[in-house]
Amino acid sequence: MSSVDLRELYQDLIREHNSKPRNFHALEGANRKVDGYNPLCGDKLTVYLKVTSDVIQDVGIQGSGCAISRASASLMSENVKGKTVAQAEKLFKAFRAMITREPGADFDADALGDLEVFSGVSEYPARVKCATLPWHTMHAALAGKGKEISTE
Amino acid sequence: MTAPRPAASPRLAERPARTFDVARIREDFPILKQQVHGKPLVYLDNAATSQKPQVVIDTLVRYLTTINANVHRGIHYLSARATDEFEGARAKVRLFLNAAEDREIIFVRGATEGINLVAHSYGRQHIGPGDEVVISHMEHHSNIVPWQMLCQERSAKLRVIPINDAGELLLDEYEKLLNPRTKLVSIVHVSNSLGTVNPIEGIIAAAHSRGIPVLVDGAQAVPHMAVDVRKMGCDFYVFSGHKVFGPTGIGVVYGRAELLEAMPPYQGGGDMIRSVTFEKTTYNSLPYKFEAGTPDVSGAIGLGAAIDYVTALGLDRITAYEHELLDYGARRLAAIDGLQIIGTAKDKASILSFVLEGVHPHDIGTILDGEGIAIRTGHHCTQPLMDRFGVPATARASLAFYNTREEIDALAQGMQRVIEVLK
Numbered sequence: 079m080s081s082v083d084l085r086e087l088y089q090d091l092i093r094e095h096n097s098k099p100r101n102f103h104a105l106e107g108a109n110r111k112v113d114g115y116n117p118l119c120g121d122k123l124t125v126y127l128k129v130t131s132d133v134i135q136d137v138g139i140q141g142s143g144c145a146i147s148r149a150s151a152s153l154m155s156e157n158v159k160g161k162t163v164a165q166a167e168k169l170f171k172a173f174r175a176m177i178t179r180e181p182g183a184d185f186d187a188d189a190l191g192d193l194e195v196f197s198g199v200s201e202y203p204a205r206v207k208c209a210t211l212p213w214h215t216m217h218a219a220l221a222g223k224g225k226e227i228s229t230e
Numbered sequence: 231m232t233a234p235r236p237a238a239s240p241r242l243a244e245r246p247a248r249t250f251d252v253a254r255i256r257e258d259f260p261i262l263k264q265q266v267h268g269k270p271l272v273y274l275d276n277a278a279t280s281q282k283p284q285v286v287i288d289t290l291v292r293y294l295t296t297i298n299a300n301v302h303r304g305i306h307y308l309s310a311r312a313t314d315e316f317e318g319a320r321a322k323v324r325l326f327l328n329a330a331e332d333r334e335i336i337f338v339r340g341a342t343e344g345i346n347l348v349a350h351s352y353g354r355q356h357i358g359p360g361d362e363v364v365i366s367h368m369e370h371h372s373n374i375v376p377w378q379m380l381c382q383e384r385s386a387k388l389r390v391i392p393i394n395d396a397g398e399l400l401l402d403e404y405e406k407l408l409n410p411r412t413k414l415v416s417i418v419h420v421s422n423s424l425g426t427v428n429p430i431e432g433i434i435a436a437a438h439s440r441g442i443p444v445l446v447d448g449a450q451a452v453p454h455m456a457v458d459v460r461k462m463g464c465d466f467y468v469f470s471g472h473k474v475f476g477p478t479g480i481g482v483v484y485g486r487a488e489l490l491e492a493m494p495p496y497q498g499g500g501d502m503i504r505s506v507t508f509e510k511t512t513y514n515s516l517p518y519k520f521e522a523g524t525p526d527v528s529g530a531i532g533l534g535a536a537i538d539y540v541t542a543l544g545l546d547r548i549t550a551y552e553h554e555l556l557d558y559g560a561r562r563l564a565a566i567d568g569l570q571i572i573g574t575a576k577d578k579a580s581i582l583s584f585v586l587e588g589v590h591p592h593d594i595g596t597i598l599d600g601e602g603i604a605i606r607t608g609h610h611c612t613q614p615l616m617d618r619f620g621v622p623a624t625a626r627a628s629l630a631f632y633n634t635r636e637e638i639d640a641l642a643q644g645m646q647r648v649i650e651v652l653k
Contacts (some may be wrong), residue, residue: 084600088593088651096330096652097588119592120609120622142622145652205596 086198087205088145096145099152101159105138110222114141114215116207121147126216132142132163134189144208146199153193163220168171169193170213176200177209235477240484255543256632258283269602273635277422277450277581277628278606279472282536286476289535293528301527302501302518316527319534326537327467328458329484333516336490337525340481341449342372344468345416347483347520348445349376351493353414353467361413366391366428367397367493367618368421371611373447377416393618397573398423404433408440415444419451423626424573425556425581427451434463439542443489449473453630454552454579456545459484460602471529475630476536480529497522523632525533548631552580555629555638560596562642568653569645572624583610583624586645591625597651598625602645 105126114123123141127134137155154173158166173193176185179200187194199209255535256262261281264271293315298310301316323335338344353376357363363377367390374388381388388457389412391404408415415437420427432446443465451457453474459467466489471480483491494511495502498520513519540548559582563569568587586594595607606626609616616623627641 084597084651087596093652118608122622142590144592146593148590170440191633202596205592208592 087202088197089195091192091195092145092149095149095152099139099148101137101152102139102193104140105136108138108220109134112215112219114218116147116211116212118207119144121208121211123151123212123215125149125151125212125219127216127219129163129220134158134161134163134166139212143211144205145210146196146205147211150196150209153195154212154216157191157193158216165222167217170217173213174210177206250547250631252551252632252634256634258285259632260284260287262632266602266604267600271335272603272640273606273628274627274633274637274641275606275624276453276630276633277473277610277626279478280453280630282475282476282477282532283288283539285539286532286535290477290532293531298528300524312527315531317532322534322537323482323484326452326457326541327482327484328460330412331487332458333482334487334490336483336517336520337530338468338481338483338486338520339479339526340470340472341447341468342470342481344466344481344483345373345447346444346499347496348416348466348485349380350467351520352443352489352495353377353380354384355492355494357381357384357386357413358412359454362387362389362407362411363387364389364391364404364407364410364412364415366417366419367393368397368399368403368424368426368612368615369416369418370422370447370449371613373416373418373542374614387411390614391417396575397426398419398575399426399428399433401429401432401436405436408437408442410440412437412440412442415442416445416447418447419457420448420454420579421573421612421615422450422581422628423583423615423624424575425578425583426573426575427455427577427579428576430464431462435543438463450580455549466490471533471536474533474536475539476533477526477529480526480533482533487516490520495522496520499523501525515573525552531606543631549579550588551631552629555633555635556580556582559627559629559638559641560636562638563645566642566645566649572619572621580629582627582629584626585613585621585624586648589648591623593652594625594645594648597648598641599641600643603644 108126108128110127112125121143126138128136137159139151139155172186172189176197177199179185196209199205259281297311299312301313304310304313307392320332326330360492377388389407392400419430437444445466446464448467448469465486467484469482472478502519502522503515504514539587570585572583598605608623
C-alpha cells in the first residue's frame with residue numbers, strides 16, 4: 079500500500095455507487111433541468127428535478143464522469159429525494175463545507191449521514207470539483223437557473 | 231549554493247559518442263532524484279512540461295548573479311554582456327532550427343503567443359471576408375482558437391482536415407480543402423494527444439504548389455527530433471522553451487524574413503521602434519519589430535543552454551532511444567485487459583494516450599499519483615479531438631529521453647493497481 083491511502087478516497091460505498099449509480103436516467107415530468115460542466119476535465123452532467131410544493135419529489139442524473147463525480151451524484155440523488163428545498167440546500171452547504179475544509183478541520187458529520195464517505199476528498203484538491211459538481215448543479219436547479227453552470 | 235558550472239556540461243563531452251547512457255543522463259536532472267508519496271518519482275508528463283538539466287539551472291543562476299541587466303541599451307558593461315548572451319541565444323535557436331538568419335528568430339512567451347503573433351500580424355493583413363484558414367482535427371486549442379477569433383473578426387472560414395481512427399491526417403481530404411480562398415495552413419508537427427508525427431514536408435509542398443503559406447506548431451516536435459525549417463520549407467514555425475528542457479515564459483517564432491519584413495508589428499512599445507514622435511513612429515528592423523518591451527532575457531539564455539544540452543546529446547540519438555521506449559510502452563500497455571491506446575499512427579513520437587474500460591482517466595491519474603507516477607489526464611486542450619474519438623478524456627503518459635524501461639514497468643504495475651482499486 080502506498081503512503082497515500084487511496085482507500086480513504088475510494089471507499090467501498092463510493093466504488094459501489096460508481097459501478098451502479100442510482101437514478102441515472104432522464105426524468106419524465108421534471109420541472110427543473112440544469113447542465114453542469116467542469117471545464118478543467120470536460121466532464122458534463124445533467125441534473126433533473128421534479129419539485130412540487132417545495133418538495134423534491136424525484137431526481138434524475140445523466141452524464142459521464144469519474145468515479146468520484148458519479149458516486150457523488152448518485153448518493154446526492156438518494157439523499158435529496160423527498161427532502162424540502164430548504165433541507166436540500168442545507169445538505170448542500172454541509173457537503174460543500176466538508177469537501178472544502180482545511181486539513182484537520184471538523185465538519186458536521188451528523189447532518190451528512192452516509193455522505194461522510196466523501197470526507198477524504200478534501201485531501202485531494204484536484205478532485206474537490208469532481209465531488210461538488212453534482213451538488214452545485216442541483217443547487218442551480220433549485221434556484222431555478224435553467225442553464226448550464228460551471229465549476230469555475 | 232553550488233558554484234555555477236561553465237555553460238557546456240563537461241560530463242557530456244566525456245561520453246562516448248554512440249552510447250545512450252540513460253542512468254548517466256538522469257544524473258543531470260536533479261528533480262528526478264526525489265520521492266513522491268514515498269515512491270521514486272516517475273515523471274511521465276513531459277508533453278505538459280519537461281524537466282531541466284542542471285546546466286540550465288546553473289545558467290539561470292549565473293546570469294542572475296553576475297550579468298543581469300536590460301538588453302539593447304548597451305552603454306554599461308553588464309548591459310553589453312546581457313545583450314551579447316541574449317543575442318547569442320538567438321543565434322543558438324537559429325542553428326537549432328537551421329534558419330537562414332538570426333533576424334528570422336523572434337522571442338515570445340511560448341508557442342501559444344507565437345501562433346497569436348502570426349494570427350494578429352500576418353492574419354489580419356492577409357485574411358478577409360470569405361477567405362479560408364486550414365487547420366486539422368488534431369490541433370491543440372492554441373492552434374484553433376486564435377484562428378477562430380481571426381475568422382470571426384474577418385468573416386473568414388475555418389476549414390478542418392479530418393483524421394482516420396489511427397489518428398493520421400487524411401491527406402486526400404486535405405488536398406481537396408485547398409482552394410483559391412485558402413490563405414494559410416496552420417498545422418501541428420507532432421500531436422500532443424496522439425503522438426502522431428505529421429508528414430509535414432508533403433503538407434507544405436501541397437500548400438506551396440498553390441501559393442499558400444504554412445505555419446507549423448512544433449511545440450511537441452522539437453524535444454524529440456531534429457527540426458530543419460529550411461528542409462521542411464515552412465513559412466512559420468513556433469515552439470515553447472519549457473517543453474524542450476528550458477525555462478517557462480520563453481518561446482520562439484521562426485518566420486521567413488521576406489514574410490516578417492512585410493508584416494505589421496504585433497505589439498507596440500519600447501524596443502520595437504526606431505523613432506517616435508506624436509505625429510509618427512517608425513518601426514525597428516527584424517527581429518526587434520516583433521519584440522516590444524523588455525524580453526525574458528534569462529529565459530532566452532536558459533533556452534540557449536537547453537539547446538546546447540540536447541544538441542550535445544544528439545537529437546537523432548534521442549529520437550532513436552525514445553522510439554524504442556515508446557514501442558516498449560505501447561506493448562506493455564496494450565497487454566492490459568480493457569486498455570485501449572488512442573492514437574496508433576504509423577509514425578509516432580513520445581505520447582501514450584489511453585483509456586481503460588470502466589475507469590475514468592481522472593481516477594487513473596489519482597491512483598498513479600499515489601504510486602509516484604505523474605501523468606496527464608483530461609482533454610489535453612484538444613476537445614474536438616476527444617469528441618472525434620468519442621471519449622471525454624484520456625490518460626496520457628508522455629516520454630522524454632531521461633525516461634527508462636523501469637519507469638514504463640512502474641506505469642504498467644500502476645495500472646494493475648488502478649484495476650485492483652476500481653474494477
